[in-house]
Amino acid sequence: MAAISRDEVAHLARLARIEMTDAELDHLASEMDLILESVSRVQGVAGADIPPTSHAIAMQNVMRPDAVVPSLTPEESLSGAPAREEDRFKVPQILGEE
Amino acid sequence: MALNYDQALEKYEPTLGLEVHVELNTLSKMFCGCATDFGASPNTQTCPVCLGLPGSLPVVNAKAVESSIRIGLALNCSITPFSRFARKNYFYPDMPKNFQTSQYDEPICVNGYLDVTIETEEGPKVYRVDIERVHMEEDTGKSLHVGGATGRIHGAEHSLLDYNRAGIPLVEIVTRIIPGTDKYAPEVARAYVAELRDILRSLGVSDVKMEQGSLRCDANVSISPRNSGVLGTRSETKNVNSLRSVERAVRGEIIRQANRLEAGERIVQETRHFQEESGETRSGRSKETAEDYRYFPEPDLLPIVADPAWVEELRAALPEKPSIRRKKLQEAWGVPDKEMAAMVNAELLDTVEETVALGAEPTKARSWWLGEVSRLANEKSVAPTSLIQPSEIAEIISLIASGELTDKLARQVVEGVINGEGNPRMVIEKRGLKVVSDDSALMAAIEAAIASQPDTAERIRGGNIPAAGALIGAVMKATGGQADAAKVRELLLKHLGQG
Amino acid sequence: MIHQSAAQMSADLAAGSVTAVELANAHFDRIAAVDGDVHAFLHIDREGALAQASAVDASRKAGEKVHPLAGVPLALKDVLTQKGVPTTCGSKMLEGWRPPYDSTVVTNLKKAGVVILGKTNMDEFAMGSSTENSAYGATRNPWDLSRIPGGSGGGSSAALAAFEAPLAIGTDTGGSIRQPAAVTGTVGVKPTYGAVSRYGLVAFSSSLDQAGPCARTVLDTAMLHEVIAGYDPKDSTSINAPVGKMVDAAKKLDIKGMKIGVVKELSGDGYQAGVLTRFNEALEALVSAGAEIVEVSTPSFEYALAAYYLIAPSEASSNLARFDSMRYGIRVGDDGSRSAEEVMNMTREVGFGREVKRRIILGTYALSSGYYDAYYGSAQKVRTLIKRDYEAAFAKVDVLVSPTCPTTAFKIGEKSDDPVAMYLNDVCTIPVNLAGIGSMSLPCGLAPEDGLPVGFQIMSPAMKDELMYQVGGTLEAALESSWSKPLYASAPELAVK
Ligand SMILES: [Mg+2]
Numbered sequence A: 001m002a003a004i005s006r007d008e009v010a011h012l013a014r015l016a017r018i019e020m021t022d023a024e025l026d027h028l029a030s031e032m033d034l035i036l037e038s039v040s041r042v043q044g045v046a047g048a049d050i051p052p053t054s055h056a057i058a059m060q061n062v063m064r065p066d067a068v069v070p071s072l073t074p075e076e077s078l079s080g081a082p083a084r085e086e087d088r089f090k091v092p093q094i095l096g097e098e
Numbered sequence B: 001m002a003l004n005y006d007q008a009l010e011k012y013e014p015t016l017g018l019e020v021h022v023e024l025n026t027l028s029k030m031f032c033g034c035a036t037d038f039g040a041s042p043n044t045q046t047c048p049v050c051l052g053l054p055g056s057l058p059v060v061n062a063k064a065v066e067s068s069i070r071i072g073l074a075l076n077c078s079i080t081p082f083s084r085f086a087r088k089n090y091f092y093p094d095m096p097k098n099f100q101t102s103q104y105d106e107p108i109c110v111n112g113y114l115d116v117t118i119e120t121e122e123g124p125k126v127y128r129v130d131i132e133r134v135h136m137e138e139d140t141g142k143s144l145h146v147g148g149a150t151g152r153i154h155g156a157e158h159s160l161l162d163y164n165r166a167g168i169p170l171v172e173i174v175t176r177i178i179p180g181t182d183k184y185a186p187e188v189a190r191a192y193v194a195e196l197r198d199i200l201r202s203l204g205v206s207d208v209k210m211e212q213g214s215l216r217c218d219a220n221v222s223i224s225p226r227n228s229g230v231l232g233t234r235s236e237t238k239n240v241n242s243l244r245s246v247e248r249a250v251r252g253e254i255i256r257q258a259n260r261l262e263a264g265e266r267i268v269q270e271t272r273h274f275q276e277e278s279g280e281t282r283s284g285r286s287k288e289t290a291e292d293y294r295y296f297p298e299p300d301l302l303p304i305v306a307d308p309a310w311v312e313e314l315r316a317a318l319p320e321k322p323s324i325r326r327k328k329l330q331e332a333w334g335v336p337d338k339e340m341a342a343m344v345n346a347e348l349l350d351t352v353e354e355t356v357a358l359g360a361e362p363t364k365a366r367s368w369w370l371g372e373v374s375r376l377a378n379e380k381s382v383a384p385t386s387l388i389q390p391s392e393i394a395e396i397i398s399l400i401a402s403g404e405l406t407d408k409l410a411r412q413v414v415e416g417v418i419n420g421e422g423n424p425r426m427v428i429e430k431r432g433l434k435v436v437s438d439d440s441a442l443m444a445a446i447e448a449a450i451a452s453q454p455d456t457a458e459r460i461r462g463g464n465i466p467a468a469g470a471l472i473g474a475v476m477k478a479t480g481g482q483a484d485a486a487k488v489r490e491l492l493l494k495h496l497g498q499g
Numbered sequence C: 001m002i003h004q005s006a007a008q009m010s011a012d013l014a015a016g017s018v019t020a021v022e023l024a025n026a027h028f029d030r031i032a033a034v035d036g037d038v039h040a041f042l043h044i045d046r047e048g049a050l051a052q053a054s055a056v057d058a059s060r061k062a063g064e065k066v067h068p069l070a071g072v073p074l075a076l077k078d079v080l081t082q083k084g085v086p087t088t089c090g091s092k093m094l095e096g097w098r099p100p101y102d103s104t105v106v107t108n109l110k111k112a113g114v115v116i117l118g119k120t121n122m123d124e125f126a127m128g129s130s131t132e133n134s135a136y137g138a139t140r141n142p143w144d145l146s147r148i149p150g151g152s153g154g155g156s157s158a159a160l161a162a163f164e165a166p167l168a169i170g171t172d173t174g175g176s177i178r179q180p181a182a183v184t185g186t187v188g189v190k191p192t193y194g195a196v197s198r199y200g201l202v203a204f205s206s207s208l209d210q211a212g213p214c215a216r217t218v219l220d221t222a223m224l225h226e227v228i229a230g231y232d233p234k235d236s237t238s239i240n241a242p243v244g245k246m247v248d249a250a251k252k253l254d255i256k257g258m259k260i261g262v263v264k265e266l267s268g269d270g271y272q273a274g275v276l277t278r279f280n281e282a283l284e285a286l287v288s289a290g291a292e293i294v295e296v297s298t299p300s301f302e303y304a305l306a307a308y309y310l311i312a313p314s315e316a317s318s319n320l321a322r323f324d325s326m327r328y329g330i331r332v333g334d335d336g337s338r339s340a341e342e343v344m345n346m347t348r349e350v351g352f353g354r355e356v357k358r359r360i361i362l363g364t365y366a367l368s369s370g371y372y373d374a375y376y377g378s379a380q381k382v383r384t385l386i387k388r389d390y391e392a393a394f395a396k397v398d399v400l401v402s403p404t405c406p407t408t409a410f411k412i413g414e415k416s417d418d419p420v421a422m423y424l425n426d427v428c429t430i431p432v433n434l435a436g437i438g439s440m441s442l443p444c445g446l447a448p449e450d451g452l453p454v455g456f457q458i459m460s461p462a463m464k465d466e467l468m469y470q471v472g473g474t475l476e477a478a479l480e481s482s483w484s485k486p487l488y489a490s491a492p493e494l495a496v497k
C-alpha cells in the first residue's frame, strides 16, 4: 500500500503554498512513496531513553545585550521588493483576516 | 425572541480563558538590534533579520528574557530550568519568515496564578486565575489595506506592509480555563486584564497601552447548557483594545453563542474580531481546517537555561504587588472599600495617587477625578486622564482650600481647562472667576438679605442657627455664586450677634 | 601563473613579482576561455574584484602590512550574500536579487583583502549532489565534461579544477563541499559546526549547514580556513573560542604515533573497486608516515542517510517558506485580481525546481502533526546515536577516515530521475554533518577503471579541526611524492576558446 496518497500530497502542497498540477501531484506521490520507504528506517532505532539532538554542538544561553544598532535604510530594506508604494512593500490583497 | 444576557445565563454556563500578548519595552527587537519606537516612519526600523532576508539569523535579546522571567515570577510561575524557542510555521505576509519564532512545549515560565477581586451582589469576591504558561515570541509587521469599498481587507485591492513592528518582543500569557466565574465571566475577564496590566506596569516591562496594541487580549469563550458537564466549542475573540472592550466582548460572545444554540445552530471554532462600535464580534478566520503549525525546535537559537541564583535575584528585586500597594494606599488615605474599588475600576488609582502626591487631600482628589472629570470624560467618550493633568486638579483643590475658589467656581475652572483655555490660573483670569471675598461687598449683600427676610433674621438672633441657611442661600444667589459660603456664614452670624 | 597554489600566489604577491590586479585579470582571462564549457560561474564581479585587487596593490605598495592572502582570487558559492552582488542560490526564485548586506564570510574575506571574482553555480538552495539542479544550467567536471562536478558546490570545485580560481568557498550540509572536492580532485573542508559564521549563508538546513574553504591543496584550505573562521555574535550557534592554528597543522607533516580509525561501515558493497584501491593505498601511505591504523565500527551510521533526509528537508521546508514574493525575489501572477496567497502559490510553483519542491513536501510531511514523532523526532534521536558513535570512536582514535564518496564522478543525467540513488552518493559524508564535527576531503589518486579522481575523507572531533589538517597535509605530501606531482597537475587540458 502506498505510504502517501495524492490527496495527502495535495494537502502538503497547500500547507507549503506550492501550486501543483494533478500530474505533478501524481508524480510526487509516487516519488514520496519511495523516499518515505527508505527514510522510515529511522523509526524504532533509538529507544525511549535516547534524547533527540537538535543541535550537534551543545551550547546554551547565547544572548545579546539590549542595544540598538543601526537599521538598514528604507531604501536598502525595500531594494529587493517586487513592488512598493513609497516606503512600504506593496503586496496583493491579503484575504482571511481583518 | 433573542436572549439577553440574563436569559442566556439562566440556560447556559460560560467558560472563560484568556491569552494576553504583551509587547515588551526593550530598546531593541527580540532577535535583532533594530529600534522599537512606536510610530516611526515605515520600514525605518528594519534589517536583514527582522525582514527575514535570506541568510539572516536571530540572536536573543537578553533583556527580553529577563523581563519574561520577571513577569513569570510576578505571576507566581515556576521558571523552567530548560526552555527553548520553536518555529510556528504558517504563511502570512506580515510575518517575514513565514514562521513565527515562539515557544511551544518548552516555555520559559509555567504554572502560575493571579488573584483578582470583583464586586458581586454578595460583595467583593476573589477569583484565582491559573496561569498555564508565559512564553516569549516575536510580533508581526503591520499591513495597511488599500482600495476596496470599505477600506477593510475584503475588497481591498492591495496591501502595504511596514515591518517596523516585526520582531518586537512579545510575551504571551495564557490562562487555564477560569472555573466558576458563571455570570461574572465578563467582570472577571476585565479584572484579570486590569490586574495583569497593573503588574506589568509596576514591573516596568511594557508600555501596556491597549489602544496602541502593546497589550492585547484574546478572549476564549465557550458556553454549555447548565449542568450538562460538557465543554462547548470555543471562539477566540481578538481585537479587544480596552478594558471595557474585554468585558463587552466576553458578554457579547456569551449572548451570541447562546442565541446560536437556541436557534439550533452549532458553534464554530474560529477567530472572531471585536467591533468597538457595536460591541459585537464578527467572524474572522475559521479554524475548522485546523492549521498545522509544524512546530519544531528553532535550530538557529539555543536553549535557555536560567541560572537559579539569577532567578532568585530577580525575584528578590520584584516591585511591590499592585494589590498590596492598593491596600497600603487605602489605609493611608482612609477611604472605604467601595470607593477604593471605584477608583480601581475607573482606572484612576494611579492618577489619584499622583494628585495626592502633589498635595491634594485624598478624598478631594478622588471625588474630583471620579466625579466631575469622569462625568465630562464620559460625555466625550475619552479617558479622564486625557482631559486634565493631576497637577491641575491638585492646584484647583488647593485654590478651594485657600478660599480662592468655591466648588461651583472650581467646576467652571475644570471645564475651562478641558476646553483648552489654559491652566487653572489662566481660566480664572479669563473668565473672571475670582471669589467675592471683599467684606464690604459681602456685607451689602448680607444686609440686603436680612432686609428681605426680617423674620428669619429674628429667629437667628434668637439662637436658631440652622435658619441661617436661607439667608446664606440668598447671599450666594445675589453674588452669582462667586462668594465663599463659609465666609458668608461667618459674617452673617457675627452680624446677627451669633459669631 | 593560474596553475599555482594560493600559497605560491601569496608568496609571489608578497615578493612583488605579480600584482593582485594581474592575478585577477589572469583568472578573468581563464574564465573567459574555459567557463563556456565548465559553467562554474553564475556571475562575474569584474568591477568589484578589480577594485579590491587595486586596493590591495596600493596597500602593499605603501608598505602596509596585509594578510598573506590579500590579492589572491576566490570563487564564492552563490549561497552566501555579498552586498550589491547578485545572490541566487542557483534558484529562479532569487533571480536578480542583490542583497543589501554582506555575509560574515564575505566580510572576513574582504577584511583579509581576498579578491572575490564572482559567484559560483550550485544545486538550487544547495539541494543536490551534482549541480544539475541549478536553475541556470549544470556545471561540468573539468576532468570529463560529460560528468558532474559534484554538488551542491559543483561550481566552486569545478572553478578550482579548471584553474579559474585558486580558492573557493563552499557550504556543506551533507557533503556539498567534500563530495565536489572528491570528484574534481581538489581539497574541501567542512569545519566543525559553528566554526564559521552562518550569518549571510542562505539556510538550507540550519542545524547542518556549514561554510568552509576549498582549494587545490591542503595548505591553501588551511590558510583560507583561518580567514573565514571565528566567533560571530550575529550567529547564535557560532563557537566563541579562538580559531585553531590550521596552517601550522597543515605544515606539520608529522603524524607519527597518531591513531587513525577506518570506519568499517563506510566501505564494502556499493563502493567502486577503484575507489577502494586508492583509499587503501592512502592508508598504506599513512602507515608509512608512522600512523597506526585501526578499524572502528559505528553501527548507527547505517541510519544516517535516512535521518539526514528527514532532518534536512524538515528544516528546509521552514527555511524556504520566506520565499513568498512579498519582500524580494520574483513574483508571479500578480495581475491585480489575485490574492497574496494565490500569488505566493504561483510564485513558489514557478520559482522552485523539482528537487526543492520534493524536499519541501517531504519536510512538511515529516513535521506535520501526527508524523512528527515517527519521522522528525526519530531522526533527531538517530542523530544522538550517531554522535555517540563518534564519541566512542574518538575515544579510541585521533581521527577517522573513509572514502569521501562510494564512486567517482557519474555522468550528467545518470541519476537525475532517481532521487534515492542520488541521495546514496552522500552516504559517507552525511554522518559528519549530523554530529557537527569537522571533515576534509583530499584527492588520493585516480581510479584505475575510469581515470577519475578519488576522494579521501578525514574526520576529526568537534573543535579539533587542526587534526584533519595535520593528517591531510601529511597524506598529501606522501602521495605527491609518490606521484611526483600534485594530482591536479594531471588534469586534462581544457579547450581554450
Ligand atoms: Mg502566540
Ligand SMILES: [Zn+2]
Pocket: A071, B029, B032, B033, B034, B045, B046, B047, B048, B049, B050, B051, B167
Ligand atoms: Zn531588525
